[in-house]
Amino acid sequence: MTTAPAIELRTFTTLDTARGDLLDVYAEVRAPLLHLPNYAVTAFGERLDRHGTEPGFVAVLAYAGRHPVGYAYGNTIEHGDRYWQRTSPAPPEKYTQRPAVALKEIGVRPAWRKTGTARRIHDALLATRGEPFVTLMVNPAAGDGKVHALYKSWGYEDIGQSQPSLASPVLTVMIRAAC
16 A cells, blocks of 8 residues: 555535545546446436435545545434345344444545545544444455455454345445444
8 A cells, every 4th residue: 555645635514515526536536437327427326316315414525626536325224224235144233223324435536545544434424423333345356356355454354245226236245343
């Protein structure tokens, strides 16, 4: 890992001022997949708009000067949330009995990968939270398995699978303590 040049982390609790930057970074991060319906910028924008209205929404964006270079966003999920309902097998109750934070998306522009930027964004987002657990879904094939391995190195463990939509690949559901 190389050392990240200076970045500024900004936290947003609404999409008003962050939406354009989120879409901009997403388009570069997912460029090789944009031809697939689930990864199209329009599909992401629709998910983002829905997630932005859900309880506990927060986004953290990293900027190098005025240029956004990475992001993560998530929201609060409760017992009975569709997130948990789509997870198979059903997750242990210790994870679902209290609110958790669902990390819905994280991405860093290719030039900023392997600099620690993703971890800084991730940790800054979690620093804003009070939930005991954080969960995320990852495509196990992403980066030939490297993304899944990265999350494991951050302390996440596999607890099941989910297919959030018919257009989505089957994802691995992971969880860890939020602090």
